[in-house]
Amino acid sequence: MNDSGQEHVEEIVQIGRDEMAMETLGLSLAEGKLILKRIQENVIREQIQDALLRQRNCTECGKARHSKGHHDITIRTLFGNIELKSPRLEHCRCQPHAEKTFSPLQAILPEHTSPEMLYLEVKWSSLLPYEVSCDLLHDVLPVNEKLSAVTIRNHLFEVAERMEQELGEERPCLIVGCEEVWELLPIPDGPVTVGLDGGFVRARHKRGCFEVIVGKSVLEFKRDDPEAEKSRKCFGFVQTYDGKPRRRLFELLKSQGMAMNQQVTFLSDGGDDVRKVQQYLNPEAEYWLDWFHVTMRITVMKQMAKGLANEPTVPTQTDSQQPEATPGQKSIEKELQSLKWNLWHGNVERALECIEDLQWELEFTVGKSDNQGKLLKQLREFDTYIRNNQDYIPNYGERYRNGERIATGFVESTVNQVVSKRMVKRQQMVRRDKPAWSRG
Secondary structure, three states, X not given: OOOOOOOOOOOOOOOOOOOOOHHHOOOOHHHHHHHHHHHHHHHHHHHHHHHHHXXXXXXXOOOEOOEEEEEEEEEEEOOEEEEEEEEEEEOOOOOOOOOOEEOXXXXXXXXXXXXXXXXXXXXXXXXXXXXXXXXXXHHHOOOOOOOOHHHHHHHHHHHHHHHHHHOOOOOOOXXXXXXXXXXXXXXXXXXXXXXXXXXXXXXXXXXXXXXXXXXXXXXXXXXXXXXXXXXXXEEEEEOOOOOOHHHHHHHHHHHOOOOOOOOEEEXXXXXXXHHHHHOOOOOOEEEEEOHHHHHHHHHHHHHHHHOOOOOEOOOOOOOOOOOOEOOOHHHHHHHHHHHHHHHHOOOXXXXXXXXXXXXXXXXXXXXXXXXXXXXHHHHHHHHHHHHHOHHHOOOHHHHHHOOOOOOOHHHHXXXXXXXXXXXXXXXXXXXXXXXXXXXX
């Protein structure tokens, strides 16, 4: 029934069954797709007919507009392609116009692909290879048979470029307002935890690798719905390619309802490039070094220290000297455990003293071996790492006891998804010189 009250009845499809079996129970997939396609065709034609009927007369004087022919257009939807005739009408002379004719259907439908169609194409092709996404759409929906992987890829790039143009400009500081304004804001939602990590991805044509920064943002709870599930969003970008990484992260946090008076915690591996991305996004933000990266470095050094247990030293004075076991090996393990304990409790000053003692012990050990030299190199690098990030090392033990996050373990799934699944393991996803690949 249309707006004028006119009722139109049309037979869509006839379904008959000879036998009752599990295979013939209800609608089959093919029958369901056919019914959806026929219903879509009739609904769209009725909508177009009513819309064109309202455009037939001039809105100012009511005089009928003259027709100047028509052309065919194709509307692509989830339930099949619809062929329509788009008429061209003359403008009424009662009002001045820049052009003599216009196409009302083109004004109503400037895009010929439905938003839902684009949404599923972009979403599925972001998670699966293009060919698999295309086959999946053909299997479950009555899409047009001519839909191909190339078309899906082109639509993905078009959507990505449009999103890139809609993104705001990059600024050194994205904090909005002042303290007086923030105090008047309503009570915000729960705290937001943002974890960032990186991974290396194979470039095109075997031209080496490049780094991809990925992360996950977790909103603990919403004030108006405490029982709702936590809001989780993933993001990613190529640090050396993306020109707006901070703006991109800021807009993602805003989409989760981030307010300027809301607690936000950033966890990262301590790299300079990652730290710059997360700064000046929120006045209540906290920046902490990820415990996972700290303890993994210590674990590597502890394994190297255990390897020195039965390793004889190289004689340094005379050839008649007999090899001796590495001196102080037990004390090295003990010092490394003490180093880990001090960092766990946020005692950075004492941790740096432990690193310095270990370096002195290894440097002045008689008859140093190659493994001792490697351990000494690891200690020097770790010393630089801790000194550069000493302002971002909290009391991990206290945060852990209070139920607060101390590591970016919740980001590892995102790293595996973007780096391993999409880029490394024999799939078509590789970096291309398009804005779509600046983010995940």
